[in-house]
Amino acid sequence: MLGTRIHRWKSVALTTAAVLVGLTAPTLAAAPASATTTSYDSTYYKNAVGKTGTALKSSLHTIISSQTKISYSAVWNALKVTDQDPNNSNNVILLYSGVSRAKSLNGGDVGDWNREHTWAKSHGDFGEVTGPGTDLHHLRPADVQVNSIRGNLDFDNGGSAVTNGGGSTVDSDSFAPRAADRGDVARMILYMAVRYEGDDGFADLEPNEKVNNGSNPYMGKLAVLKAWSAADPPSAFEENRNQVIYDTYQHNRNPFIDHPEWVEAIW
Secondary structure (H helix, E strand, O other): OOOOEEOOOOOOOOOOOOOOOOOOOOOOOOOOOOOOEEOOOOOOOOOOOOOOHHHHHHHHHHHHOOOOOOOHHHHHHHHHHHOEEOOEEEEEEOEOOOOEEEHHHEOOOOOOEEEEEOOOOOOOOOOOOOOOOOOOOOEEEEEHHHHHHHOOOEEOOOOEEOOOOOOOEEOOOEEEOOHHHHHHHHHHHHHHHHHOEOOOOOOEOEEEOOOOOOOOOEEEOHHHHHHHHHHOOOOHHHHHHHHHHHHHHOOOOOHHHHOOOHHHHHO
16 A cells, blocks of 8 residues: 655646736746655654755665666566556556557667666766666656657657657657656656665766756756656655555665655755
């Protein structure tokens, strides 16, 4: 069962309407997430609760680094469970487009879904190796063509609509998921930055404020990811996914799903 959570998020207004003809209201920043509590705070997170900054990041790294790793081939079947459509057990929900597609259509052809690394595997050059290349907390099913359009682009606002992308946009150096997936993507990227700190033979993954990061172990843009996380809090689907990964596969959690306020507490 999902751990009990108490949500105290306030709704976020991205813009306000003009109040007088000829006047444009200022754009409002997303309000930071308020504190949350979970049933894991006295057990799984007990060494992290109450900390901030580098101390919090270090504690969370230690906690979530204790995980069971799976092979890249095993990811196919795992995604059929973690991303199952709650309204159709024969389907998965695809990242970026939001489409519900048959589980059986996993592959590499047009109309199929494949395994998307939200932290692009070239950013840090970890490929499909067991570890960051197979970590379910950032692997999601995605339409083959939409996945190809995203490629290894960094994340940022702007761009033109992606064909069949559900509202996602792309330009020459960045990609933006549809609004309903932006918080999910941000929390997956920041999970990777905490989980992989360069102490286990893999690159030290970190968010930064740039695009065009190439093969460097960085992913941008941090300010945008923070705003996305604040504007799109964890959904029931995202929370369930976190729980399934914890209970059935890796036995570790994405702390930013359980405690979205920790994004601001660290960065």
